[in-house]
Amino acid sequence: MQDSNRVLIFDTTLRDGEQSPGISLNTVEKLEIAQQLARLGVDVIEAGFPITSHGDAEAVKAISEQVEGPIIAALARTHSADIETAWEAVRGSERPRIHTFISTSDIHIAHQLQMTREDVLGQARAAVAHARGLCDDVEFSPMDATRADLEFTAEVCAAAIEEGATTINVPDTVGYTTPDEFAAYLARLYQLTPGLDRVTLSVHCHNDLGLAVANSLAGISAGARQIECAINGIGERAGNAALEEVVMLLKTRADACGGLYTACNSEEIAKTSRLVSRLTGYAVQPNKAVVGRNAFAHESGIHQDGVLKERTTYEIMDARSIGLDTNSLVLGKHSGRHALADALSQLGYEVEGSALNQAFKRFKELADRKKVVTAMDLEALVTDEIRHDESGYSVESFSATTSSESKPEATVSIKLPDGSVAEGSSAGDGTVDAVFQAIANAAGIEPKLREFRVDAVTAGEDALGETSVVLDLAGFSGAGQAVSTDVVEAAAKAYVRALSNAVRRSNAPNTTDAGVTP
Ligand code: KIV
């Protein structure tokens, strides 16, 4: 029997989060994030929306079979095929869940679904019954509930409960509601929905007006015991409630939250945030609550003075409680393979055999250029190795020349997905532009560059450069990231990874860009 003060954390980084424009994680990357979410101690991982693509179904299946601890959920519309595909993907989990949804707002019913309310009621009922025939744990969401007729939403939720739904999730799909309004909405939903007090009530809030966390808090004050959220707040449009903010709010202000708590291990937050940012290519804004790089920085003299005298003068959380690595010096130039394996293991990465050899080679190259190699550097190198994708495009070699008289020129040699090697060259407006165009020429593809960003992994002149590229290929986006001490090399690697993802998505029979998205 669940403690009535415990709030379940339902993480949707890999589903709603992955629907953010430009994010396209492959199975290995999704698995890595899911393993880290399990270490963070989330209660539910929504691993994907299997009907949308073969790749998504494969990733959900891999996560279900390999990640232990959390419930693994898969999203499904009310169609039979969606429910069966979701079940096939999660059935290998020790704790599978099917999450099915249909809109209850008239605006969605009329314009998107082109149905009647009766159709919606019937489809919700049939879908939950179908899902319950397959799986004991079924969540139902009346999408766009906060803009829907409350009486009708209650009727649909009651039908879902009658058919065996174990969680009812109320989405504020377009981030429209306000905390007071949402609390009143849920209070009334409890009154109108027979059986709602016997299942778990959940909330799923989007951040279009910056209220996702505030609305989630209002939700649990009104009786919800599950919050759907995503690391770094990623998700459709302005994103979802940020998991780290929800967890630290309940931890830091338990007094103001009626003693409600989560079972998350907050010391894994900083690491999870960095991993998600790195693999998705979505940078965390510097002043982002909890995980922004300035969240524990003090600029003004008065604040610095206060914190030096007593940390709590200007800090409401201890950086260590989110696992921020304050003592980040890990290895030096003379550290050996064993020390590296130990350091990686402390960071949560068990690396051995050829992977350790490769990590050691990269560590040595880095240590030759950098005086100290920090935990952040090692993490960046390891996640860069995770991204390496044998089945896509990769850079074999490149060279670039610059002169004051003419445009920079680049020549590249790349490996194609079929294993053959192709060469290309081009001039460009800058060195990076020349390299990008040379790769496109070698691949014989003309993608559109939507985004290119360079960040530094740590402070200092000798920092590793981290690059992020988003490409558009006939309406299909692909993102790629890479790190290297040489920014042009990192840019070239990020570009081929983005190209691999965009090509893969454009070749998939059914994908999130062109197909179904909630
Ligand atoms: O925002 C939304 O309504 C959703 C549902 C699928 C829960 O993501």
Ligand code: ZN
């Ligand atoms: Zn959503």
